[in-house]
Amino acid sequence: MQPEMKPGASLLELQSVSKTYAAVPAVQDVSLTLHSGETLALLGPSGCGKSTLLRLIAGLERPDAGRVCMAGQDVTLSPPERRNLSMVFQDYALFPHLNMGDNVAYGPRMRGVNRQAARATALKALARVGLAGLEGRRIHELSGGQQQRVALARALAPGPSLLLLDEPLSNLDEQLRTSLRRDLSRLFAETRAGVLLVTHDQREALSLAGRVALMRAGKVVQTGETGEVFRRPVSAWAAAFLGERNLFVQPGGVLMVPERAIVLGKGEAWTVLERVPSEDGMRVRLAHPLGPLSVTLSPREAALLTGPGLQAEINMAECLTLPDDRDV
Numbered sequence: 520m521q522p523e524m525k526p527g528a529s530l531l532e533l534q535s536v537s538k539t540y541a542a543v544p545a546v547q548d549v550s551l552t553l554h555s556g557e558t559l560a561l562l563g564p565s566g567c568g569k570s571t572l573l574r575l576i577a578g579l580e581r582p583d584a585g586r587v588c589m590a591g592q593d594v595t596l597s598p599p600e601r602r603n604l605s606m607v608f609q610d611y612a613l614f615p616h617l618n619m620g621d622n623v624a625y626g627p628r629m630r631g632v633n634r635q636a637a638r639a640t641a642l643k644a645l646a647r648v649g650l651a652g653l654e655g656r657r658i659h660e661l662s663g664g665q666q667q668r669v670a671l672a673r674a675l676a677p678g679p680s681l682l683l684l685d686e687p688l689s690n691l692d693e694q695l696r697t698s699l700r701r702d703l704s705r706l707f708a709e710t711r712a713g714v715l716l717v718t719h720d721q722r723e724a725l726s727l728a729g730r731v732a733l734m735r736a737g738k739v740v741q742t743g744e745t746g747e748v749f750r751r752p753v754s755a756w757a758a759a760f761l762g763e764r765n766l767f768v769q770p771g772g773v774l775m776v777p778e779r780a781i782v783l784g785k786g787e788a789w790t791v792l793e794r795v796p797s798e799d800g801m802r803v804r805l806a807h808p809l810g811p812l813s814v815t816l817s818p819r820e821a822a823l824l825t826g827p828g829l830q831a832e833i834n835m836a837e838c839l840t841l842p843d844d845r846d847v
């Protein structure tokens with residue numbers, strides 16, 4: 520029996536959840552909500568508690584304190600199979616002795632669906648991830664990217680209301696990651712399930728998630744709409760983690776100068792200290808009075824950089840002053 524959805528209830532609600540291993544407080548007082556059809560990225564550095572939080576939601580671990588609710592029902596003590604969710608593990612955790620089709624049919628079979636219907640469901644799920652016609656393949660005959668897709672198809676096949684993904688693209692090379700990111704984005708848009716995605720990769724969060732929860736040392740330090748979190752980090756630590764390069768310590772806090780605040784071709788010319796080619800053009804560092812100022816140039820802007828200096832002006836209205844919490 521799956522829990523009935525209470526009208527107006529969130530798909531998932533964490534209420535002050537904590538989990539400590541020996542002396543390590545892996546998750547501390549975390550509260551979060553997720554709605555159907557929404558994708559939330561749990562973003563944070565290695566060891567901050569992302570996987571532990573996912574395992575608490577999946578029911579693979581029990582919290583020391585707090586509650587996990589799904590569809591308005593308390594599932595804190597319910598086993599994983601009572602939670603109507605699917606999880607894709609970092610290493611995919613496919614069954615090596617089963618072929619692709621049987622891997623994907625496994626979930627529906629466990630739910631009591633007959634063999635024929637489970638097979639039909641599996642074929643449909645494999646088609647959704649672009650693997651139609653390959654169901655007879657053995658797991659060891661698949662590439663990393665194909666294994667990732669099978670794991671995804673297996674998670675989708677039972678039609679879960681919640682999909683949990685732990686670093687889904689981390690074992691793949693850069694090129695494959697980019698193309699799979701696109702596929703995931705399409706799949707997430709198609710599904711009515713809520714998606715919770717664990718990642719330490721800012722680009723993954725930006726391209727896949729509508730909302731982000733930023734974690735640090737077991738705690739959620741910021742949640743919000745993805746663009747908003749990246750535009751307005753709550754602190755210098757958050758800004759640095761989200762990729763901001765221009766953070767200058769000043770008497771009242773840390774001044775964040777985002778790329779959008781740097782106007783090229785206006786004001787004084789600052790000496791170029793360093794030029795580093797990057798995937799999106801070139802990154803230069805300027806000898807600015809605030810400190811070394813990092814600026815990303817498009818290929819065209821980079822081509823115009825012929826002299827020893829670059830004219831740049833900072834639009835202070837686009838800058839933020841943030842509390843410095845980087846050493847706490």
Ligand SMILES: Nc1ncnc2c1ncn2[C@@H]1O[C@H](COP(=O)(O)OP(=O)(O)OP(=O)(O)O)[C@@H](O)[C@H]1O
Nearest residue numbers: 540541543545564565566567568569570571572719
């Ligand atoms: N079973 C366990 N026993 C003891 N300590 C654990 C256990 N699982 C996790 N931890 C510790 O809890 C903290 C959080 O770990 P967790 O794996 O949740 O972090 P993470 O953010 O997912 O990291 P990563 O991105 O590296 O996977 C770490 O300090 C880790 O060493």
